[in-house]
Amino acid sequence: MKSFIKALLVPIVSGVMITAAFAPSSAWAQNRLIVQGGSPVPNPAYLNTYVAQQAGFFAEEGLDVEVRYTQGAALATQLAASNNADIADVTFEPYLLGYSQGLRGKFIYSRYDELIYWIAVPVDSPIKTPADLAGKTIGVASMASSSLTVARSILRDAGIKPTDKSFLPVGTGDQAIAALRSGQVQALSLWDAVYGSLERAGHKFRYIYHPRVGNVGNGGFFVSEKTLADKDAQLRGFLRAQVKARVFIKENPEAALKMYWVANPAAKPQSPEEEAIKKGMQEITFKSAFFNDDPVKDFGVFDLEKVGSYMDVLKKEGVYKADLTPSDLVTNTLIEAVNDIDPAPVREMADKWGK
Template sequence: MTYLTAFNTFGREAYAYVAKEKGFFAEQGLDVDIQVGTGSGENMAALASGAAQFAPVDSTGYMLTKAKGDIAGITAIAAVQQRSMVGIMTLNDTGITTPKDLEGKKLGDQAGATTTILFPLYAKLAGFDHTKVEIIPTGAGDLGPALGQKKVDAIGQFVVGQPLIEKAAGGGTRKAVSLAFSDVITDLYGHFLLTSDKIATEQPEMAQKFATALLKGMDYAINNPQESAEILAKAVPETDVEVAAAEMVIMKTYTVGDAPKLGIVDQERVAKVIAILEGAEAIPAGKTPAEFVKIDIAPKA
């Protein structure tokens, strides 16, 4: 079966490679081909078409997309992170230390990225005017350089990207400053592990086995970041091991959250997320958790 990384092969993706290298997939009787994902939209389309069987996608971006009817035939079966990693990254020489400071500034972000999708909601809840922020479409590979070269004042970036951004900015006294969306929109999950409705319905045990192995890889990776970065580098030679390990260290907090174990998806919490999105008029009213998550096969507390 095919698994797509959430996006590229950054250090934050190491857990899947760990699950394969350590034999966690094989323990479940699974032969998994890990391929490089190119973002939420493309990953969801691949799952819906059957081109891939599993992929992590930012949970809120997924819920917004599905609620609007822009994707169908897919569902969530586990939470990869308990807290959203979506955020805005800037540097300590821009004067941006709070969300309000973004007004009058330029924000670089990839077209259609989750950060851009959530930005008006984030601004509303954080108490600033999103229309006073100019969003500059910027390719994913150009975000770090654009910030480092002061072409933009901030960028859309998962908070675990801090080591990568500091490296792109040239290091030294220039340090990254993160504005995590989860500090404002507190109930949001991070990535959900998605699969097709067909697999979740017709092969639920296989779906659970996949989630079990992947989450075991995550547990190992966040507790052994250096070794996990080295495992990633074996599969992806261009990996900067130091940066990849640092990303895993940051991601641990978001992965574990307050949950008693990894992967848990709580129906009541999903309902809260739906209420938040409905209240912000980001999705149509009347949606239910079952429309987004296959609760009966998702990990339980």
């Protein structure tokens, strides 16, 4: 376990952006919850938590919730697993990768309705199917990115054997677009939040999804075994607030967008208000589970069969070797106990917000 922690920390221990993640453990007070994000800055992926904070849903549960940020989901997962944070908002892959090194815990709420990793090509590209990727180079954020694992699986499903030349690290922003335009790469394998940001900036893509597990939600709120045992009531309150936040977002997405800008002022486009809202809405609604028509009772619930199919993909790609089942990774026990919330008062509150 210690060697795994060291391996995670060595590449970034000098970065000041993660200093707050290692605050003293006195923050482990019962009604105070630390939510550890896997990105270095505020992100629209955490919209539900920002809304739960600013709309008062956490306060209704008697909770003091702080969101912290760090460079990567692997470290965020480790911080939660080692009880240096209460909850990690992350995807499955880092936990499964670290399982053999002693990481233990459970995902208690599904944050996604679909796999967040897929391949993108320019809208005018001749590449239209996975088979068309044969002989092409795909840009990835880094060679350690989980999107690379999914891209490998997409290629294999199309009968293409990935090689050392199949992928090239290009980052996630302007560098990735430059690599695409210059022909260094012919496709990108990134994730939903990045694609949403690129689309907001005016870039248009055609998307290629995993043919077998593209509809699998692959992450959510992860907690350690200790947190699961010691903070049952607090976690239930946290999840109730999350469910209310999702109802609020669907009812009044513009108010939710403005709450995101409060959490991340740098994300607000520097343009007239009407145009800024239009661009902002494009980003937060991009492939977002917040705006689908699921009944409230299904918010956050894991589909164990789908989770199992994705675990099979990851195991075949060498992410983990242990003999695990979906129930070893996720649990619906807490969310099923709290998501019988009456949405009507929340919708009424959202409808009146800001008026």
